[in-house]
Amino acid sequence: MFPRFFVLEEGVLWSHYDAEVDKAEPVNRREGVDCPRCGAPIGMMQWLPPYRANLELHGKEFGDFIEALGDDLLISERFAQAFRDEGLTGLEGFHSVELLRVRRKGRGPKPSNVPHYFAVTACFGRAAVDLARSHIRGAQPPACAECRSMQFKSIYGFSLEPGTWQGEDIFRPRGLHGVLTVSERFERFVARHGFTNLRMTPIEEYVWDPHAPEPLPNTKEGSA
Numbered sequence: 001m002f003p004r005f006f007v008l009e010e011g012v013l014w015s016h017y018d019a020e021v022d023k024a025e026p027v028n029r030r031e032g033v034d035c036p037r038c039g040a041p042i043g044m045m046q047w048l049p050p051y052r053a054n055l056e057l058h059g060k061e062f063g064d065f066i067e068a069l070g071d072d073l074l075i076s077e078r079f080a081q082a083f084r085d086e087g088l089t090g091l092e093g094f095h096s097v098e099l100l101r102v103r104r105k106g107r108g109p110k111p112s113n114v115p116h117y118f119a120v121t122a123c124f125g126r127a128a129v130d131l132a133r134s135h136i137r138g139a140q141p142p143a144c145a146e147c148r149s150m151q152f153k154s155i156y157g158f159s160l161e162p163g164t165w166q167g168e169d170i171f172r173p174r175g176l177h178g179v180l181t182v183s184e185r186f187e188r189f190v191a192r193h194g195f196t197n198l199r200m201t202p203i204e205e206y207v208w209d210p211h212a213p214e215p216l217p218n219t220k221e222g223s224a
């Protein structure tokens with residue numbers, strides 16, 4: 001059976017679990033990862049200790065997953081524990097985050113039930129984007145066979161080259177390092193535990209088009 005993959009994003013803006021994380025000063029960083037073959041930058045700046053942050057709740061309650069700036073992700077302790085207990089792979093770091101200030105946007109009582117969060121990053125996977133079976137507009141064939149970095153204008157669904165995936169449950173594919181991709185096992189794991197603020201779209205249906213007229217076109221009709 002051919003494995004299925006999903007793009008992972010946080011819940012939509014202003015949803016029930018919408019929250020914003022700000023890394024608290026001093027924020028120490030180091031340069032992101034470069035491709036070992038061609039030197040192209042493939043990773044964003046990396047967050048170094050101390051892992052301190054401020055949280056602002058925009059929705060009603062905090063979820064299990066929050067995207068921070070850069071490649072950093074915050075996951076709740078419950079999520080981190082289950083991820084490790086069940087042997088899922090692809091997340092790195094697991095640095096305990098000290099929350100300095102937690103507040104709510106606008107009026108209302110101070111947020112309660114604030115999870116303990118861990119900072120993680122998703123690994124760079126071996127799985128490579130299959131350009132011939134993807135709908136990536138404005139893409140030139142990548143110059144480097146290792147990182148497959150390319151410029152493009154939009155994504156209307158993509159596929160991964162058969163045989164390139166090494167089994168990671170969450171990863172950044174070669175060619176689309178900015179797109180968090182997860183396995184079917186990850187998708188079932190999230191559903192089974194009821195983890196919140198994670199949105200998963202089959203990669204064949206994923207749309208990213210910063211120039212698209214609103215509302216975004218419905219890709220379900222056109223996809224195979």
Ligand SMILES: [Zn+2]
Pocket residue numbers: 035036037038039040144145146147148149
């Ligand atoms: Zn390269």
